[in-house]
Amino acid sequence: MSQADAPRRATIHQVARLAGVSHQTVSRYLRQDGGMKPATRLQIDSAVKALDYRPNLMARSMRTRRTNRLAVILSSTQYFPHRLVLAASATAHERGYQLDIVSAEGGAEQRAQRIADLADSGQVDGILSLAPADVPAGGRVPVLVSGTYDEEMHSLGELADGSAVSEIIEHLAGLGHRTFFHLAGPQTFASARNRKIVYLEAIARLGLRSYGVVDTDWSAQSGYDAVVGLPDDCGVTAVIAANDVLAMGAIRGAFSRGWRVPDDLSVFGWDDDEIARFATPSLSTVIVDREAQGRDAILHLIAAVRGEPAPPTTTHNLNQVVHRESVAPPPYQP
Amino acid sequence: MSQADAPRRATIHQVARLAGVSHQTVSRYLRQDGGMKPATRLQIDSAVKALDYRPNLMARSMRTRRTNRLAVILSSTQYFPHRLVLAASATAHERGYQLDIVSAEGGAEQRAQRIADLADSGQVDGILSLAPADVPAGGRVPVLVSGTYDEEMHSLGELADGSAVSEIIEHLAGLGHRTFFHLAGPQTFASARNRKIVYLEAIARLGLRSYGVVDTDWSAQSGYDAVVGLPDDCGVTAVIAANDVLAMGAIRGAFSRGWRVPDDLSVFGWDDDEIARFATPSLSTVIVDREAQGRDAILHLIAAVRGEPAPPTTTHNLNQVVHRESVAPPPYQP
DNA sequence: GTCAAATTAGTGATCGATCACTTTCGTGTC
């Protein structure tokens, strides 16, 4: 049955007639306006139940000029933060918003154009971009880009990234590692940039050596290639990868050239992918609270949409380092 | 800037005034009704450009009683088919539909209730459920459940699953394997059911032995537990898992009890996860064309929404078996 | 009991499109 043929839903006018009040009173009832006699409310209550009335959200949006819809922008290639998206979706629904998933293909400027179009279209009240994007301020609706800083210099919980990278390097240094290598991921991602900054800072602060930092994509192949491409005498004993997929590629690259992990090379990942936990060697990584990130991001966006002050970000540390088999003291080096 | 404060978009009336025609003529222009003088069309063209006019989709939906929105239902736990979802989203956009991602928490009946509510809400024109669900027919809008068969007994491309399982078993039998074990995944998923059926059929047809079939969830832990729980004398030399995550758990479980993979135990996965390709041993698996599945599913749904006959499903084989390190001939058994 | 203030309820316009129906225009035929 096509929707157009379906029997129509009841409208406020029908509810009003059945309840013996005016349509405006029903509207007030729906919007919880307060100021109704209990008797009136009860009558409307039962009329609503009797007619199985539900407000037509299209009509409401049309009049209020608010859509109660938000969009999430994703870059279609690689890296789909599904836990974050599901948490974002759940949070949005809790607050009475629908969430559209929009994948933005193409390069950075194409993506920016797509976002600008969407912002301008009047179809959504706000946009959360999980893909890196340079969005000009002052559009019709708020646009939040994940991981970038707002005016108060609070990121969407990703500020805490830094401490975990520091913690990892300190741990590795404690095991005796001296020469590090960083697979940094795409530097268009704010979170990747943050981690790289903290990596460099920690290396310098602790007087360690970084053999290099490679800006990669998010693919395992890139991790593989980067490690395979290291010179034999580079002295690297520890790799810190920007995510688990890169890290798995790095481990495989090490195997392919005869390096054992963790005996010859220690590898750290990021994200705690389920598969990496069960790989051999199991991957040392960082557990990220994606649910909290998704929730925080949507709450920020909703606040921006409503013109309210930004809500407090989840305060507990989002990131937790877990130690597994892919890390060990470095081999003896004469 | 909140949307309500934003300068309003132009309406058809303003376009009409600028073009020197009536609003209805502009409406015809928008709907490509045909039958307009070229001169009129050009005038409207330039008015639309001058005012940067875009139709208000809310108003249109309200009048036409079509929302041009589709919903995808996901179960929030485990298994997020992101490639399928992105392809579905892209296809929907191509056809002028928005796609909402809705995660349905809770058990089967809660999910069914959520779907029924959504179908009844008038907010969407159609629903695609990727989560297993028992949806009563005859609601206000079409509901398509992935992997179930429509009246013509064509599934959304998952029919082809069968041949791949057959092919895997035949291959393993050719290597000398005789005793198999199947990690079947949740039997609420039609695709998992299909594979189990074909598994049992192939075992019987080839005169092989199945030590057992375990209905699991989609977690690596379940794969691990199942293999760890096998008796020493079970004789199983090949495990066929319903996805890569289960398979990785199975491999880890084998290692934990001193079985080498593939020397003592061969393992097949399903899905071709990127990480599993770079694991050691790399996982033999089945490449699934998730993009085609997502595309087909949405095209089916749109056809149903429009009351058109179902479009042909992608004909080429969606599934392709890839052979990697996790499979070898069975150990010698006296 | 009266009157003003506060509370509650009602009336009609409106959001921006499409639908159903009517009118005008243009063309060709006799």
Next chain:
DNA sequence: GACACGAAAGTGATCGATCACTAATTTGAC
């Protein structure tokens, strides 16, 4: 030139809610 007829364009109603404003009722103070 009158007429018929199809194409092109216009008029006003409508979708289902909220908004702005007005009217009715209740409340409270004196």
